[in-house]
Amino acid sequence: MSKPLPEKANVVILGGGIIGASTLYHLAKSGVENCVLLERDQFSCGTTWHAAGLTSRMRESASQSRLVQYTCDLFKSLEAETGQATGVREQGTLYIATNEVRYEALRRSASASQHMGVKVDALDLDGVMSRWPLLNPEGVHGGIYIHGSGSVNPIDATMALVKGARLHGGQAFEKTTVDDILTHKGRVVGVKTDRGEIACDTVLLAGGLWSHKIAKKLGVALPLYSAEHYYIVTESVPNLDPTLPVLGSPDESAYFKEDAGKLLVGFFEPKAKAWPPRGQDIPTEFSFSELPFDFEHLEPQLEQAFSRVPVLNEVGIQLMFCGPESFTSDSRAVMGPAAEVQGLYIASGFNSHGILSSGGAGKMMADWIRDGLPSQGMASTHSHRLMPFQANTRYMQERVTESLGFNMTLHWPGHQLKTARNIRHMPVHDRLIDAGAVMGERAGWEIPLYYDKPGATLPHKPSLGYQEWFPKVAAECEAARDKAVLVDQSCYGKLLICGPDAVAALNHLSANEMDVPVGRSVYTHWLNPRGGIEADIVLMRMAEEEFLLITGPGSQVRDRCWFNANKPAGLNAQCIDVTAQYGMFSMSGPASREILESLTDEDVSKASLPFGHARLMDIGMGRAWVLRRSFMGELGYEIFPTGDLCRHVYDALFEAGASKGLVNAGFFALMTSRVEKGFVHFGHDISEDDTPLEAGLRFAVNFDKDSFIGREVLEQQRDAGPIENRIVHLHVPGASLENGPYLYRNEPIWRGDELVGYVTSGAWGFRMGACLGMASVKNAGGVTADWLAESGFEVEVAGTRYPVELKFGGFYDPKSERMRA
Structure with missing residues (x-):
């Protein structure tokens, strides 16, 4: 007889894949009691079981890289903690470039890795061939090798997390179908299962393929849909080196992994197939099932793979696999609280990165659920970036055909998604x-x-240098x-803050003084208790009890939710989304x-x-x-x-x-x-991990007003002396529009042999005819004007260093005489 379900729980997790298991593990290990995971069939079914199990130590930002680095380290420690092996290997990952633009992108990544704490080698063709001698070198320009990345057994890793969670008091149940998430007056009150109800006020939706449908039933926008994902496994390859790195050939939409003496070859083709087809649902019994292998669909990628690794032509194919994986509208995971239902959290849509994200994602979700905030900034994956219209299923059925290939798409300034547009x-x-x-x-x-001229379109030829639209x-x-x-x-978000207590509510949330005369505007920030920036906004007072808040295009939902979640109880103030008005x-x-x-x-x-x-x-x-x-x-x-x-x-x-x-x-x-x-941008130059003082925005903080969220941290920072971590402005002397260098983001800043920071934003300044940017820099003695004035600072772009000038304040119209004319 199976163990009965508890009648009550503090947290219920829906989904026994690796993300749900990781969250249960981290909740239980951090001391949160009465946490329950419910899996409708068996742990790891759905998507986790058939994943290739790739891991990585590097992502697109330092914060996201920290999460995957944590995951790699967790997989190494779980066996000692639980006695359950995870199959972790650290054979490294090798990416190759078959065109010059990709080669530059990889070299830029190698440079950026230095401020992300990852060891990455930039390789020429000889270096590539020494690490992957089975490769056909034709057309290969070079590549990069990421140390410490590798692979893990997805099923074993999931079971280790479940076992670890149980050791710390977590409860996990298989063969338990959740029929409904119960709500009352807009908040979670429990779940209804085929084995009875569990009362709870917090539910985590980690249901993988099923998450979109479950969320939509509750009126929650979760732009998630499945695509067919293909891989093949060869028969044994004679003398195959078991330490061969995972190989990625993004220009050919393929990856190659040594797997018990065989080669596993997976694909992220540019145009995928949505599954299930329109009008159909995921079959109820779908757990460890496969989908038909569409050879004709995959033929172009197979031909490229067999050409790139000729040994594939010499061995048989043991398995031709197709299974569903879920992807989001922007190919970034969805993590955090749902905007529409209080007490509902989401951890879904990991876009074939679920295994490598699992440890860090589970830890962040546990922190979020336990403390009300993640322990680091999560802007790029925050659930509140989603827009209400994205609940539309047909929208995602079309977008997912492009989302799968996004994993290997070359990202350059002109890259734009083409599907599900004009909405x-x-x-x-x-x-x-x-x-x-x-x-x-x-x-x-x-x-x-x-x-341009009417009818003109973006150039199709990628470039990381001079652009046709310049x-x-x-x-x-x-x-x-x-x-x-x-x-x-x-497109900018516009929120109406109104009511008799609008000023009091805004002053509690805002670092600047909000009680200004009608007809005045205020630039301010909403801060978290760590002093980090949650919103970068302008408010315009339209009447005694009305303010119009202006925010970025992706923040209209996020800022509304922050207001509602942090407005002091008892205050009569409302936040209404008037963006479309x-x-x-x-x-x-x-x-x-x-x-x-x-x-x-x-x-x-x-x-x-x-x-x-x-x-x-x-x-x-x-x-x-x-x-x-x-x-x-x-x-x-x-x-x-x-x-x-x-x-x-x-x-x-x-x-x-x-x-x-x-x-x-x-x-x-x-x-x-x-x-x-020199104006900062939320999501690039500033985030939840940066305070206004670190961002050079002291002028937008009013220490004379009554308390506001985050004030204590800012006061301590203000009184501690010069800020040691600071956003500054940079200029690259000698750069040219035709030849660069061109700054985008994450280029490291050096002072001699010391890594002191990285670029947060970069652009060619057409009004000044100069290469300009912003950077986050650190100095143990404080980032001061005198320190910035010292010589020897350089920026590294694709392995080459260039002298830079650093200073406080922007380079264009530094006294703001033009703007205030």
Whole structure:
């Protein structure tokens, strides 16, 4: 007889794959009692059991790399702790490049690895062949070798985590189907299973393939769907070296792994097949099942693999496997609390990275559930980045065909997803298209990247150097400097904070003082108890009890949830998402005031409408709030007409601005200009792990007001002397637009032989004609102006170092005379 289910639990985990097992293990080990995992069939069924079991010590950022490094170390220690082997091996991973752009990307990764704490060797062709002699060298430029990466047995690792969890008091049940997650007044109260109900106030959805359907039933947006994932296993290969590294050939969409004397070859083809097909559900009995192997679909990848590793032509194929793996809309996992249901957490959609992510992901989810926050920033995978429309199943059925190949896609500045597009449109979308907008996507919105002739598209040829659109973006930036541009930023999140206690609520959350006169704006941050930045926002006071909050395109859900979760109990203040109700036109440049003056009877002079002030005014025959700010660092105005007036206001601005040189500009120009000016960007330069003082944003913290979240940490940091970890601004003397070097992100900063930081954002500054960026740097004695003024700083790009100049404050208009004109 099976053990009966408990009637109550503190946490119930749905799904016995490796993510659910890891979370149970970490909850139990950290002392959280009464944690229960429910698996409908057997542990590791669904996806975990058929995973290739690859591990890695390096991801796209230092924070994500720390999580996978933790996973690798955990797999090594679990056997001693539990007595259950995990099959962990650290044979390393070798990536090869078969074109010059990929080779540069890999060399950039090798450089970046140094600030991520990973040992990576950049290899020429000889170095590649010495590590993988079975390789056909034709067309190979070189590669990188990641030390300490390798593989693990997924089933054994899952069972070790389950065993470890039970040793620490966790409970895990197989053959238990969850029929429903029970809620009351918008929060979790329990789960209903085929063996009875369990009362609980916290549920973690780690159901893999089934998570999308379960979430949608609750009204939770979880853009997740399965694709067919293929691999083959050969018969024994004579004299195959068991220490052969895992080989990745991303340009050929394939990976190769030694597996008990055989070769396992897996594929991430550019165009995948969604599963199950539209109109069908995952079969109830699907657990350790396989899908039919579509040879015709995979034939191009098989041909490339057999050509790249000729020994495949000499041995038989023992297994041709196809099984489902779940992917998300942006190919990043979904972790954290659901926005729509209190007490529901999500850990799903690991995009074929579930094994290598499992240890760190489980630890972060346990921290999140136990403490209310993860122990490090998780912005890139945060569940609150998801938009409500992404609950749509057909959207993900189309997007997943591209998501699988995203794992090996070459990421460059012009890379944009092509599937499931043209869903979210800004109010004057058609006007932008007619003006020649070349569109990209952000948070589902179609946004103008830059402007060309009508009908033009992004270049198809990848480059990490000079880009074909540079002349177009240069013209837009120069127009902002010399005349005027308009950037449609209607995709930005807009939240209405209202109610009798709106000021009190905002002052509790905000580091800056919020009790300002009507018609004033405040740049501020919402902080976590560690002092880290959770939101980077501007609020405009529209009335005594109303504020309009402006945030980035991907933060409208996140910021609303943060407000609701951290507003003091008993305060009468509401947060309403009004993103779709308002447009947002940013007009910047020295002619912008003259253009605005011609459309309104209001006095918009510097004396009447100074920087940071706002007013509801007539524009043409419409009305809009006008805020005197500019993310481009020029004299500028952010204009917020309601959706019904957007077309009229847009047309009026261009009719009046035609003689003044007003032109459209896109997000490439906007983001390039903000780097020139030195404006930080949430998610790039600042995150949940950075305080405003470390980010150089002391001016946005008001220590004279009453307590706010994170204040104690900032006070301690302020009183401790010079900040030792600081965002600074950099310039690469001698760089050229044609030949670079080009900075993007993660390039290490050196001072002699000492690694002192890394680039957080980089761009070519077209207004200044210079290579500029921002960097996070450290110095044990404090990052001071004198230390920055010392010589010897260098930035490393793809293995080559270049002298850099570092300083506090941006290089463009350092005194903000243009912006405050």
